[in-house]
Amino acid sequence: MAEFGGYVSERGGCSTPVSTWLAEAFRSIGSQVLPPQTVLLVHFRPETIAIEQALFERGVIAWPMPGHGLGECLRITGETHPENQGMHANLKVIQP
DSSP: OHHHHHHHHOOOOOOHHHHHHHHHHHHTTTTTEESOOSSEEEEGGGGHHHHHHHHHHHTTOOEEEEETTEEEEEEEEEEOOHHHHHHHHHHHHHHO
């Protein structure tokens, strides 16, 4: 998925311990994540819309990226470690 990597290379990003942990949490359930940044682009494949809706129903706001040519990706902002752990727990229920 060349455009996925190109999106970040054009915009840069910065690493934080919070987003590094969250990126690894998403990878542990089989999702592709770009290098750690404060904002993660997570590739969920065709299930993106359903996952975004399920996260929203659980109080997690993730931004779909179809306008950027990344229709199977969600933009997720790294928060505090406890909030990220809660997001990961919700995601494991949604996408075991």
